[in-house]
Amino acid sequence: MSTTSSETTAIQREIAIAARPETVWEFLVDPDKAVRWMGRTAEMDARPGGVHRVEVISGNIASGVFVELDPPRRLVYTWGWETGSAAAEVPSGSTTIEIELVPDGDGTTVHFTHRDLPSAESAARHAHGWEHYFERFVAVAEGREPGEDPWLATGGMS
Amino acid sequence: MSAQDVLRALAEPRRPAILRLVRDEARSVGEIAAHFDISQQAVSQHLQVLRAAGLVDVRRDGTRRLYRVRPEGLVPLRAFLEELWDDRLDALKREAEREQRSRDEHDQQ
Numbered sequence: 328m329s330t331t332s333s334e335t336t337a338i339q340r341e342i343a344i345a346a347r348p349e350t351v352w353e354f355l356v357d358p359d360k361a362v363r364w365m366g367r368t369a370e371m372d373a374r375p376g377g378v379h380r381v382e383v384i385s386g387n388i389a390s391g392v393f394v395e396l397d398p399p400r401r402l403v404y405t406w407g408w409e410t411g412s413a414a415a416e417v418p419s420g421s422t423t424i425e426i427e428l429v430p431d432g433d434g435t436t437v438h439f440t441h442r443d444l445p446s447a448e449s450a451a452r453h454a455h456g457w458e459h460y461f462e463r464f465v466a467v468a469e470g471r472e473p474g475e476d477p478w479l480a481t482g483g484m485s
Numbered sequence: 486m487s488a489q490d491v492l493r494a495l496a497e498p499r500r501p502a503i504l505r506l507v508r509d510e511a512r513s514v515g516e517i518a519a520h521f522d523i524s525q526q527a528v529s530q531h532l533q534v535l536r537a538a539g540l541v542d543v544r545r546d547g548t549r550r551l552y553r554v555r556p557e558g559l560v561p562l563r564a565f566l567e568e569l570w571d572d573r574l575d576a577l578k579r580e581a582e583r584e585q586r587s588r589d590e591h592d593q594q
Contacts, residue, residue: 338567344578346585354581364576383569439574441566
């Protein structure tokens with residue numbers, strides 16, 4: 328895990344899979360295969376700018392767009408909550424998921440990075456941050472649209 | 486306590502409304518109930534859920550119990566995502582390996 332700045336943070340994982348990169352790749356971009364690991368339902372238009380939308384847990388949909396597709400090596404898409412109260416913290420498309428598939432014999436090493444996440448510390452440290460998040464949090468919990476979050480629009484993705 | 490608990494705790498529409506009320510000022514159950522058309526007992530139950538999710542704190546003021554928002558309760562997101570991705574990547578491994586085995590068997594036939 329690494330911290331790129333005091334305002335954002337990343338989650339990194341590495342996992343070895345006994346399947347070829349071509350096979351693993353299909354699980355990333357084919358909705359029928361994606362639902363076997365990502366969530367309950369999936370909608371994927373696997374091309375740059377295409378929609379990526381997964382019901383991760385019941386009633387909680389995460390979505391974004393595909394940014395970079397280099398089959399079967401590298402995939403980048405944006406990600407965030409469309410619904411549920413966590414959408415206040417990480418709205419749709421506000422963070423980035425980057426997946427690299429590196430061949431290892433007949434298998435694949437998957438490098439998974441979820442970056443541009445707002446750090447809890449940065450939000451909690453300042454009263455300003457707290458109020459900012461509170462308003463968005465409660466707005467979404469009450470079922471209203473929180474509006475664009477200028478704090479989260481600095482992740483480098485358009 | 487996880488972000489999922491937080492999501493669940495806020496699923497009932499009165500609970501975010503209660504949170505808003507105790508955001509800047511600690512309030513008693515009675516004060517909170519005065520803002521809603523529900524009983525003090527119902528408010529107490531909502532506060533219990535919010536407290537269990539780490540969203541409010543309670544302190545004593547004489548005979549009264551005063552509730553107030555707990556700011557750090559709103560930021561367990563990272564822990565939630567770490568747990569989520571660990572779980573999902575394990576599933577990716579399992580499913581991709583199953584798929585690969587089935588293809589390899591098919592190829593051998």
